[in-house]
Amino acid sequence: MDCNEEIPSCSEVTKEKMEDESLKSPVCLIVLGMAGSGKTTFVSKLDSYLKQFKRSPYLVNLDPACKNMPYKPNIDIRDSVKYKQVMKRYGLGPNGAIVTSLNLYSTKFNQLLDLLGKVHVENTHDVAIIDTPGQIEVFTWSASGQILTECLASTFPTVVVYVMDLERSTSPITFMSNMLYACSVLYKTKLPFIVVLNKSDIVDPSYAIEWMHDFETFCDAIEKESSYMSNLTRTMALTLDEFYSELNCVPVSSITGHNFDEFLKMVDSSADEFQKEYRVEWEKIRKDKLQAEISELNNKLNSLEVSSGQGENVDLFSSLSAGREISDVYLAPMADEMSEDSEGEEVPGFNLND
C-alpha cells in the first residue's frame, strides 16, 4: 500500500452519481459483537436466508483472522492483508496485528465505498453486510472502525447489528456488562441499532427480554448473586432503563434461522428511521468535512504561494478526509518495501467474487 494513496472517502464519481438520488440502498448492516457471539455464523445464515427469497446480500469480511469462512464474501480483507505476516513483520501479538491489519486496510475504504456505490447504481444488492473482527473493540474503538462507520453512514442507510450471546449472558452481571457495551456502541455510532439475542436454539431468550423490560425481575436475579458487583449492577440497570425502552431487540438462532423474518422487519424499519432521523445529520457531517477539506486545501495553497521559490517543504497529507488526524491511522510502507520479504505483504485491489 502506498502511504500517499487516496484518502478514505467516497470518490467523486460515486458521489456525483448518487448526489440527487434518494439513497435507499444498499442498506449497510455493520455486524458487531463480543468474540464468539456468533457474528460470522449469523452473517452466513442471513446470507442463505435472504437467498431463499432471491435477495442476494453484498458481503464484506473485515475480520483478518477469520479461519473458517462459511460464506463467500464479495470483499475480503484477507485477500489484501495477511494478519500473520503483519504479526511477524511488526513484532505484534494477535490482537495488535488485527488492529494494524484493519488500519492498513483503511486506505482501501474508498474503493470499498466505490464498489458499494456501483451496487447502488446498478441495483444489484439491496443489503450489504459487514462482518467485523472477533474482538469487538478492534472495530468500535479504532480509528479505522470509526472512519469506515462514518464513510458508510454519510453515504448509505446504515444500521448497527449487535450480536449478543444468550448462552454466555445468563448471569445478570455478565448480561449487564454486555448491555452496557451495547449502549456505549449505540451512543458512539449514533446510528439505528438492533440487538440480536443469538443462540436462542440452545437458551430460552425470555430471561433476557424479562430483564430488559422488568426492573424488579432483574433485581431479583441480582439478589441471588453474592458478588459485591450486585449493588453497582443494580444502579447501572436503572440508568439503562431509557436505553431498553427505545431498543430494537430480537431473539434469533443463527443455526436454524429462527426469527430471521422478524430481524429483517427490524432492518426495514431501522433503514426508514435512518432516512427520517439520521440521514440529515450524517449529510451535514459529510458536507462539513468536505468544507473543512476545501478550507485546508486553500490554506495549503496560500502557504505554497507565500513560500514559492524558497524551496520549502509543504506537507499535503496532514489530515484525512474523514476528519481524522493522520497520526491516528497507521499507514503501510510503500508497496515495494512491503514486498522485500513476504511479511506484511499485501495484494492490491479487492477480490470480487460475484
Ligand SMILES: Nc1nc2c(ncn2[C@@H]2O[C@H](COP(=O)(O)OP(=O)(O)OP(=O)(O)O)[C@@H](O)[C@H]2O)c(=O)[nH]1
Ligand atoms: N447453537 C448455536 N450456536 C451458534 C449460534 N451462532 C453461532 N454459534 C456457534 O458459536 C460459535 C462461535 O460462532 P462464530 O460465528 O464463529 O462467532 P464470531 O462472533 O464470528 O466469532 P469471532 O469472530 O471468532 O469472535 C460457533 O461454534 C458457532 O457454531 C446459534 O445461533 N446457535
